Amino acid sequence: MTRRRYSLTALALALGFAAGGPAAAQAPADWSELPVHEVTLFWPGQASLQWLRSDEHAGGAQVAAGMACRTCHKDDAAELGRSIVGGGPLEPRPIEGKKPVIDLRVQAAHDDENLYLRFQWATQNPYPGVAHPHWRFDGEGWERWGAPRLHPDVWQEGGPAIYEDRLSMMLDGGSVPAFAEQGCWLSCHNSMRDMPDEPNADKVKAHPLLGEVLGKSDVRKYLAASRADEDANWEATKTPEEIAGIKVDRGFADLMQWRAHRSNPVGMADDGYVLEYRLSDAGQPVFTSNWDKDAKRPKYMFDAVKTGYRSRRADEIVERAEAGALILGENTVPFDPDLDWTEGEMVPQYVLSRAQASGSAADNMEVLGTWEDGTWTVVWVRPLDTGEPDDAVLDPGSTLTVTLAVHDDNITTRGHHVSFPLTLGLDVEADITVRKVD
Known part of the structure; x- marks a missing residue:
């Protein structure tokens, strides 16, 4: 393979940390001195919490009674991935050539202030997945262009599969019932996007909490503890007061996501949590929509003076990967509708800003990814205690539960590989032992 290196954090290193962020913490200088933990991520298909607890699953009754997944599946993650990915009851829409597993290398350390993580994995494609859906001018107006592989626009209509690579981790300090046993499956349900019982948008919008309060039109991750019935049905939400009480008691899963298009170009990851829904932490996240709802057109375009172009075309998405993101105040100008736009010109759907990211949503200020020779290396710095009520606390001497996931090859929703x-364990022997460094 031709040696290629995409350092998408060059702009973050040159400009981002000086634009209102804290001074960069010192990650370990020599990662080779730290042990490597090999984690097998496997393709789960549509294996939801409801499926795990059902008679269709051989261990359904045991799982419903609280048995840990790894009691039966200690060393067979790769075998599970191979059995599911090609099609069958858990995979009604197999993707040709999709890898059954991703081998994730994890290294970990901490000092008195921060957790340091280093992740490495090989991508399925011979290029980094840094592209994302765009707004495309069709000659009369602007329309969405590109979609993830499981979207009907791709598998049914033959549209282009475009989506960013992503690394996610979910943390629980011990307050989420059964998380240590069943992990992220507590947040995965039949009603979610690309799952068997996905409700229509109108039904979700009419829901008194998800639609009328949260303003959502689809169902995303939620914890079983936020529902009032034994099946954790999406509609059976507990009262807002009950959910608020669960959050105060830290009964949520801390969810952090590094995104190759929507966070990496400014050296960050987003920060959220899962309880009644998959929600962003309080504050301003690193990326926001590049769409003017009233004018029905983008808000920003590329600054041609700085980039040499105002837009991109389909055949340029990968080749211009390093300059593919709109970064507010660095390579953007307000969208000009009076220019002579031609069919096929495109601008990204989102705009990024490290400077404007704030609050708990901006706690992951130092997450840097580099793609080289087919492999992503992501170095992640996380404060042990952010001081925020919507984040997990990592105390030295403690053990937490973590689940890891990678979205690869232009896909999102359930189309990930999971652990x-x-x-x-911080200074405690664990699956991933976090050693203290000076």
């Missing part, structure tokens, strides 16, 4: 729940 079983793992222990993360």
Whole structure:
């Protein structure tokens, strides 16, 4: 393979940390001195919490009674991935050539202030997945262009599969019932996007909490503890007061996501949590929509003076990967509708800003990814205690539960490779042992 290196954080390193962010923490200078933990991520298909607890699953009754997934599946993650990915009851829409597993290398350390993580994995494609859906001018107006592989626009209509690579981790300090046993499956349900019982948008919008309060039109991750019935049905939400009480008691899963298009170009990851829904932490996240709802057109375009172009075309998405993101105040100008736009010109759907990211949503200020020779290396810095009520606390001497996931090859929603729940121990022997460094 031709040696290629995409350092998408060059702009973040040159400009981002000086634009209102804290001084960069010092990650370990020599990662080779730290042990490597090999984690097998496997393709789960439509294996939801409801499926895990059902008679269709051989261990359904045991799971419903609280048995840990790894009691039966200690070393067979790769075998599970191979059995599911090609099609069958858990995979009604197999993707040709999709890898059954991703081998994730994890290294971990901490000092008195921060957790340091280093992740490495090989991508399925011979290029980094840094592209994302765009707004495309069709000669009369602007329309969405590109979609993830499981979207009907791709598998049914033959549209282009475009989506960013993503690395996610979910943390629980011990307050989420059964998370240590069943991990992220507590947040995965039949009603979610690309799952068997996905409700229509109108039904979700009419829901008194998800639609009328949260303003959502689809169902995303939620914890079983936020529902009032035994099946954790999406509609059976507990009262807002009950959910608020669960959050105060830290009964949520801390969810952090590094995104190759929507966060990496400014050296960050987003920060959220899962309880009644998959929600962003309080504050301003690193990316926002590049769409003017009233004018029905983008808000921003590329600054041609700085970039040499105002837009891109389909055949330029990968080749111009390093300059593919709109970064507010760095390579953007307000969208000009009076220019002579021609069919096929495109601008990204989102705009990024490190400077404007704020609050708990901006706690992951130092997450840097580099793609080289087919492999992503992501170095992640996370404060042990952010001081925020919507984040997990990582105390030295403690053990938490972590689940890891990678979205690869232009896909999102359930189309990820996932881990079983793992222990993360700070100065404690665990599946991933976090050693203290000076």
